[in-house]
Amino acid sequence: MAKYLLLKHYRGAPSPVNDVPMDQWTPEEISAHMQYMNDFAARLEKTGEFVDGQALAPEGAWVRYDGEGRPPVTDGPFAETKDLIAGWMVIDVDSYERAVELAGELSAAPGAGGKPIHEWLEVRPFLAAPPTITE
């Protein structure tokens, strides 16, 4: 019983095998892709492993504190930022192996030509609660 984040990147991940930008796909291919993602989430809900899934807009801003009594400074987006998160799915599974298996399935979502994208997904374990029995 451990939670994992399956992280999808707009930018920063190694190139997928089927590397065609989405705006070059046919509308049907886009629909098939979306359907695959929805079915995947629905299937995980049925197996009792789904926790959360969200997508993020590509454009964001950088914000930082700028001192007492001053409004926060906003800036960006910065073109040089290497890493850009596209969205995530949180799963609650019995093993790391199961998390990898599911990430592999998610990465098989169809893209251009109806072929799997082979997209690289980042699998990150959640920091859990510490165990009670330690000695």
Added chain:
Amino acid sequence: MNEALLRSLTPGVLAILVRRGADFAAAEDAVQEALLEAVRVWPADPPRDPKGWLVTVAWRKFLDATRADVARRRREDLVDKEPAPGPTPAGDDTLQLYFLCAHPSLTPSSAVALTLRAVGGLTTRQIAQAYLVPEATMAQRISRAKRTVSGVRFDQPGDVATVLRVLYLVFNEGYSGDVDLAAEAIRLTRQLAAAVDHPEVAGLLALMLLHHARRATRTAPDGSLVPLAEQDRGRWDTRLIAEGVTILQAALARDRLGEFQAQAAIAALHADAPSAGETDWVQIVEWYDELTRLTDNPVVRLNRAVAVGEADGPRAGLAALGALDASLPRHAAVAAYLHERDGDLATAARLYAEAAHDAPSLAERDHLTRQAARLNARRRR
């Protein structure tokens, strides 16, 4: 409204329904509905015979559901008459329920969820909140688990060891939420100990009680971890310790040692020491040797290295550690501790930082980062 009483009656009521011929999944749903109705009705109108009330209401819920099912499928030949309540060997039935919910065909997380609901009487929502997953996900996990065990015959003998592993998981890996999973694990293990006479069940119960006794001192008010040596022993729950030790001694006297008894023995030796410095580490090492013999678990060998470091000095501990795979979880943390005790602060600080990087929990990461920071600050002075 006594929720503890209500939930203690759950497994017995469920077992009676199953004995009467209801299939497990439908009986379990019916009992859940009866529990909800009890919560609603009992405060204003408490029954004289709570268990009888629950059986009656649950059976009616089961029949209603069956009838609705039958009507939908246009079959009207299913049982409709209430059988006479026969003798119910409560302890035995409860035990069967534990076996079923911990059946080896279930994954650990499914067995945990099903045990908490069918034996513990918790609602799906409570279990979902305790494990920080959506209620819909937990509902599916439970209904899948029920489907998985639906073909298992209720009177099949099970393996107590699988049940103990599930209860251990509930106790050891419980998150803290509205439901106190550690207390729930203790309650369910007590109930199991009343249903079956088994030294390892007693061993696990003792282990839980001895660790629970220290719970309040394990974390500081800010949530940070307090290591065993620094815990305020005056705040340990002496009543729980006494109970745990008594249960453990009775189990050990039967001379059928198992891993939970051995773990409880180690916990008892810690509980017994008036101060960290007075801990009987030599005996603890001996118990770790027993535990290694029983389980051959690498994590046990890691903990043994700590104990050896305390009993025979940090060099001996490091030598014991040297024989183990460095990729073991918490290996770097143990190495850091032993190097610090040996006076090698630079190595210790580096290893604490490394351990923090690989820590599996937030509380441990913060604790280890503080250890690294403490040593680095000392080295700068």
